[in-house]
Amino acid sequence: MSVIAISWWELALASVLVGALAACTYAARLAVAQELVIAAVRTVVQLALVGFLLETLFSLGGLHWVALMGAAMLVIAGREVTARQKRRFSRGWTYGIGTTSMFLSSFSVTVLALTVLIGPNPWYTPQYAIPLLGMMLGNTMTGVAVALDRLTDTAWQQREMIEARLMLGQPWSVAIADVRRDAMRAGMIPTINAMAAAGVVSLPGMMTGQILAGTAPALAVKYQILVMFLITVGTGFGTFAAVAAAGRRLFDRRERLRLDRLTEARNS
Structure with a gap:
């Protein structure tokens, strides 16, 4: 079985769902919308950097x-x-x-x-x-x-x-x-x-x-x-x-x- 690829637009759709959740919490004044957005941004940035580092590390292998x-x-x-x-x-x-x-x-x-x-x-x-x-x-x-x-x-x-x-x-x-x-x-x-x-x-x-x-x-x-x-x-x-x-x-x-x-x- 081959791995099913995930496209960028599918990731974007998932991010829209996170944004919708943040909007709902903001409208309900739950005081977690900002933390949710920041956490989502950190997830994308950190995992993207880790992915780049791991690809480089896997190629070096020392x-x-x-x-x-x-x-x-x-x-x-x-x-x-x-x-x-x-x-x-x-x-x-x-x-x-x-x-x-x-x-x-x-x-x-x-x-x-x-x-x-x-x-x-x-x-x-x-x-x-x-x-x-x-x-x-x-x-x-x-x-x-x-x-x-x-x-x-x-x-x-x-x-x-x-x-x-x-x-x-x-x-x-x-x-x-x-x-x-x-x-x-x-x-x-x-x-x-x-x-x-x-x-x-x-x-x-x-x-x-x-x-x-x-x-x-x-x-x-x-x-x-x-x-x-x-x-x-x-x-x-x-x-x-x-x-x-x-x-x-x-x-x-x-x-x-x-x-x-x-x-x-x-x-x-």
């Missing part, structure tokens, strides 16, 4: 170009994690924790999948490496951002209870255990829900794309199961590492709660 693309994706993901925080660690610690945890989890899981499970030749083939790394980073970014935001905000709200536990002689890890557990759960819920609903409530994006491109459904299902397991592992380890590092950062060497290391975002 490991250093793939590594450079991966590094750029990691830097942008770290910025997004930092931007989503209501309360951030000062001196760039939020960015450092976010990027380090995503690097350790997403890159290691991607390399493992490419070298052991999928096995393209060479293992860094851009057609496999970049989409897989993108899915790993995108989902891990969401988990890390949600977990860090929940951790710092809950610690701020429950600071009196945490300090009371410290005064009773509990170590910092016990005093903040409930907060860390809640943050870890919050970061993993989207991934767990996606796994639980896959194939029942919705068809995952990668599987849908492969089927539309003509891949046999049985093969598309195998790839989707593999990718979802990899995403879960990457998100889980990345979220765990971020929560562990951020939780320790909330205390000094004398195990005192140091909320002065947090700064509230100006746009919150």
Whole structure:
């Protein structure tokens, strides 16, 4: 089965539908029309640039170009994690924790999948490496951002209870255990829900794309199961590492709660 081409006028028709939705929300005074239009424009521009970059990258195919693309994706993901925080660690610690945890989890899981499970030749083939790394980073970014935001905000709200536990002689890890557990759960819920609903409530994006491109459904299902397991592992380890590092950062060497290391975002 060949792939059905999509013409420019069909994309234009889809954009007209988005414009109609924006007009309806504007008429109803829902205050989302401007954000909707901006998001649509960003989608077109960003995906067009990514398409151009990927075509160039696929033609080059060198490991250093793939590594450079991966590094750029990691830097942008770290910025997004930092931007989503209501309360951030000062001196760039939020960015450092976010990027380090995503690097350790997403890159290691991607390399493992490419070298052991999928096995393209060479293992860094851009057609496999970049989409897989993108899915790993995108989902891990969401988990890390949600977990860090929940951790710092809950610690701020429950600071009196945490300090009371410290005064009773509990170590910092016990005093903040409930907060860390809640943050870890919050970061993993989207991934767990996606796994639980896959194939029942919705068809995952990668599987849908492969089927539309003509891949046999049985093969598309195998790839989707593999990718979802990899995403879960990457998100889980990345979220765990971020929560562990951020939780320790909330205390000094004398195990005192140091909320002065947090700064509230100006746009919150």
